[in-house]
Amino acid sequence: MLREDYENKFTTLNQPFEIGTPNKNGRLRLREIDIKNLKTDQLYPHRQVIRFNSTFVEVMDSWEFIRGRATALALPMWAALFFAISMFLFAIYSLYFKQVYWSIAIISCLTIGLVYLVYSNYKMAKYDLFGYTHYPIRFNRKTQKVYAFSPQQQKIIELNWQDLRFSAVQEGRFDIELRASLVNEDNIVEEEIIFPFITKIYGKELVDHHLAFFKAYMQGDDLKSIDAAIPEFFDVYNRKETFKESFERVYMQFDGEEIIQQTRPAERDNGIATVAFPLFSLILLRRLGVYFSKIPQWPTHIEKECQIDSNDPYDSTGKQRHLSPLVFTSAEKLILFLGWFLGTSIFIAFLAGLAYLSWNYR
Structure with missing residues (x-):
């Protein structure tokens, strides 16, 4: 998915209001x-x-439902960025004392490419990591x-x-x-x-x-x-969500029943094991976003327009209203762990394979 498509994923601004097209x-x-x-x-x-x-x-x-995914999309590009930096340094080391003109040409091209990669990846992930919670x-x-x-x-x-x-x-x-x-x-x-x-x-x-x-x-x-x-x-x-809240909000996106129900579903979708790796990856990325992002603050004039009566009987401030805790059985925990372990192992093996190939065919 391209950066431009991602940033426009949830908007139809400046386009006709058409039905069925x-x-x-x-x-x-x-x-x-x-x-x-x-x-x-x-x-x-x-x-x-x-x-x-x-x-x-x-x-x-609706941004909540894609929180962390922008950074996840950027990660492979960041990996390519670090690979390009290593090749960049290797090229300088190999050519600088042999052919200065080739060194200058390579340095110039790679510098332009690296600057573009840094900028494009920052644009993709900034709402996740450096925006608002x-x-x-x-x-x-x-x-x-x-x-x-x-x-x-x-x-x-x-x-x-x-x-x-x-x-x-x-x-x-x-x-x-x-x-x-x-x-x-x-x-x-x-x-x-x-x-x-x-x-x-x-x-x-x-x-x-x-x-x-x-x-x-x-x-x-x-x-x-x-x-x-x-x-x-x-x-x-006026606060950042807890780890428990992050886990529940991300998990809600992967459970086909919980995502559309207002209460805890009677049966849990155990097919969650197949997406255990992206589940835990998005939880990690969401936590990074929560850590680096700012808490949103409404402008003063909006807060004035939204002043609450001191004796408002419906004011939810300080009220504790939550669903029952998200509890997993031992079997479900095992399924989640195995799914996460398998996905992580495949991902690590993939990175190790890339490192091996780049080292032997550099």
């Missing part, structure tokens, strides 16, 4: 959702709510505004709820996500927010239920039932 990045709007006729009898916030109160609800965004979306029911951190544009988006058009977008072959778009008079998308919940193709009705949660909050009055529909608070406001 894939855009240049392969994103397909399956249908537009009529917010006016959307029923709110089934609310599906999933496990994405950070804060909840009578003024605003703050949730994660998460990119929240905030819905203010009193001002009827929606605020969002945009990792692609490196800015904060402020939109009016009433101006948004909603659509279900197919991402890849099996995933469907919800998008809110600001469309101009020429039917071009000027701004776009990707909602945090991603469902599978067989659970496509959940996209409507997810949007119903935000419609009920922004346009309804029954905050008690809306609050009751939230299964847990992933409260990472």
Whole structure:
């Protein structure tokens, strides 16, 4: 996957708002959702709510589901970068005292190539390792505004709820996500927010239920039932997530049942062993991102617009609402360990093979 494709993976900015026609990045709007006729009898916030109160609800965004993958894509290129550096030094050592002109030519070409590799790999992984710990979306029911951190544009988006058009977008072959778009008079998308919940193709009705949660909050009055529909608070406001939280959030992406359910599924997908290596690799990369990234801070004017009443009965600050802990049986732990061990061994053998070939055919 190219860097440009990765950075545009979750956006259709400056492109027509078309239904049934894939855009240049392969994103397909399956249908537009009529917010006016959307029923709110089934609310599906999933496990994405950070804060909840009578003024605003703050949730994660879809970047969470690809956190660590940008760095994972960059790792092979970084390996090639270090290999090129070693060859660069070897070329200098071999040619400097023999043919100075060839040395200068090689040094110049390799320097340009190395600078480009460093820059391109930094651009690919900067949102993961040197960005924000998460990119929240905030819905203010009193001002009827929606605020969002945009990792692609490196800015904060402020939109009016009433101006948004909603659509279900197919991402890849099996995933469907919800998008809110600001469309101009020429039917071009000027701004776009990707909602945090991603469902599978067989659970496509959940996209409507997810949007119903935000419609009920922004346009309804029954905050008690809306609050009751939230299964847990992933409260990472002004703090970094713990290792336990990182593990659960990454694991959720790999379990076909847990990714679309608001509660722990009755049966666990033991096929997880086949992806144990990427699972633990992404956990490691996510932890690196959490360590090096900054906690997002809303601008002062947004915080003023989102002031919470001191006696707000629905203020989730300090409330502990979590699902039951993610517990594995001894057999499941063994399966995960074997999958991780096998994947790691293959990866190490691959690197060792490259090192052997480069040493013997240098």
